[in-house]
Amino acid sequence: MQWSGELQSGYLLRRYKRFLADVVLDDGTEVTVHCPNTGAMTGCAEPDSRVWLSVSDNPKRKYSMTWELLETEAGDKVCIHSALANTLADEALADDRIRPLVGYPSWQREKKLPTGSRIDLYAAATADLPECYVEVKSVTLDCGGGLGAFPDAVSKRASRHIEDLLALRDCGARVVLLFAVLHEGIARVTSAADIDPDYARNLRAAVAAGLDVFAYKAEISNAHMTLGSALPVSV
Structure with missing residues (x-):
């Protein structure tokens, strides 16, 4: 970008x-x-x-x-422009830089669901891959020692997004939560259980139910930004 x-x-x-x-x-x-x-x-x-x-x-x-x-x-x-996380994720997916999601020929932004909600990114099924829904979250909270966390405030909306993803999973789709790390000092990501224990609990349960969670870090400069290297995630 x-x-x-x-x-x-x-x-x-x-x-x-x-x-x-x-x-x-x-x-x-x-x-x-x-x-x-x-x-x-x-x-x-x-x-x-x-x-x-x-x-x-x-x-x-x-x-x-x-x-x-x-x-x-x-x-x-x-x-700090959190909405740009979606742009970075879209570009990274188009360039096959999100390795676990390589293989989909195209991605649609802001896919509307029957419930009225929207999911950040969507890919239709192929002969070899199920349809895929990706929710993107921007991570800037630095907890020290290279640890980043999400969210940085209580977020009922973020928990609702997990519920939406699980409902899609129940219908046979692949569902993904992608943490876009927009802080150069962060080297690994976790859920901020001390800030929003409900979100952390919901995320752990969702992972156990089949939600994939990945984190990718942005390279940031005054000229451009690119979502590049994968980071470890613990929930």
Whole structure:
């Protein structure tokens, strides 16, 4: 994934109201920017952190800049734009970089289910493979020692997604939960049982019932991002 233009850099003043942040650009200008992350952003919204912003020329936007990247105190880059996890996963699947899912000729984004819910990615059955549904989750919570966890806040929605996947599994489909790790300092992934014990319990039960869980880490730069290497997952 290439950024649409050159990213602007600065330093974070504060994040507030979930979707807003104040940033001082390198030239000293203070701006309010869109924060495209609904999570707690634990460890990823510290004041004075180095940040990078994309710029939109859409005149209808109230805030022309979007916060995309952050550098942690340890020097690791983090993508805080959680919705980009789906784009990265889609590209990785198309390029056969998610090895356990190689073999499907094409993938559809935002597959609508009869229940009205949507699954992030879907591949139709082939002669050799069952139809496959993939739910993508962005991981940025660094617990230290290279351990990353999901979610970073209690998420009933994430548990509902597991229920949707299991219902599809009962109908004979292959179901996958893909953790897209958007933090350079994370080397392995687990469920955040201390934050959302219900989600951790539901995930363990789903794995026992046939849910596949994989984690892949993004390579992050000011020019592009790519979902590349597989990481170990424990649930």
